[in-house]
Amino acid sequence: MKNDRKQFWLGVRDLMPLMSGVLPFGLITGATGMSLGMDPGMVVGMTALFFAGSAQLAAYSLIQDNAPFVIIVATTMVINLRFAIYSASFAPILGPLPKRYRFSLAYILSDQVYGLCSMPVQMAKNRSERIWYLAGVALALYVTWMISVILGIVLGAGIPAHWSLEFTIPLAFLAMLVTTITSRLLLMVAVISGCCAIAFQLLPFNSGFIVAVAAGVLGGWLLPGWLLPGWLKMRGASHE
Known part of the structure; x- marks a missing residue:
């Protein structure tokens, strides 16, 4: 005890x-x-x-x-x-x-x-x-x-x-976002989510936020499969 x-x-x-x-x-x-x-x-x-x-x-x-x-x-x-x-x-x-x-x-x-x-x-x-x-x-x-x-x-x-x-709300979220971006992939996911949030901001009931989150999750899932093979190929070429 x-x-x-x-x-x-x-x-x-x-x-x-x-x-x-x-x-x-x-x-x-x-x-x-x-x-x-x-x-x-x-x-x-x-x-x-x-x-x-x-x-x-x-x-x-x-x-x-x-x-x-x-x-x-x-x-x-x-x-x-x-x-x-x-x-x-x-x-x-x-x-x-x-x-x-x-x-x-x-x-x-x-x-x-x-x-x-x-x-x-x-x-x-x-x-x-x-x-x-x-x-x-x-x-x-x-x-x-x-x-x-x-x-x-x-x-x-x-x-x-x-x-x-009220302006402190987006500022607080921006502060949290900056501290979580620790790699190129996370930066790209943040850019995708941000662009979707802007593009769909006129959707009713602020549902554009949910669309932006879904787009960010989808980007985080698909991007590694697209980027990693190309990155490995570039590294292989640089060692030849």
Whole structure:
């Protein structure tokens, strides 16, 4: 039990360096919700329910455009599809747990949690150690996220409406996008998605976003098959 507590607090400690990225994102999320005229309780409830900043900002944008409820739900589900992949990788250690623990830990799963808990040093630990480490990272992140959004609500309540903080939504997504482009393939996928988003922006109910996501996924699936053979051929020719 002592070692389990140690793993929990180790997870909390390992998350600390990542809080610098979580705090400003949460401030933007809270302040933007207030700038859209939402009630503070609604923003807090939405944050607690979603626990997914990118999906919450996308929902803000759609709410601002008076999109139908079905479109809002579909968009947030598309954005959060990656969590299905994350969950599959944690299924072996979380599966045997009682439902109340399994569902709770699955609910507070996030990109940061997946990144830290899937590192080789964590994969080498036994099942109990991994569960407690995951719980430490996830709970610390959840508390940090909620506090940062509440601070954003407090700050947003004092920001004049004519500042129009709605522009922070696309800026936040651009900031996230830039950090994920680490290869030529990812750059091409981003370009494809961006071009489709522009080309189909006039589709009703902001459904052009879903088209852009589908085009990006399709590009990421097909491009390696087209580019890799040509790249290997060029390398072979250069060694002759």
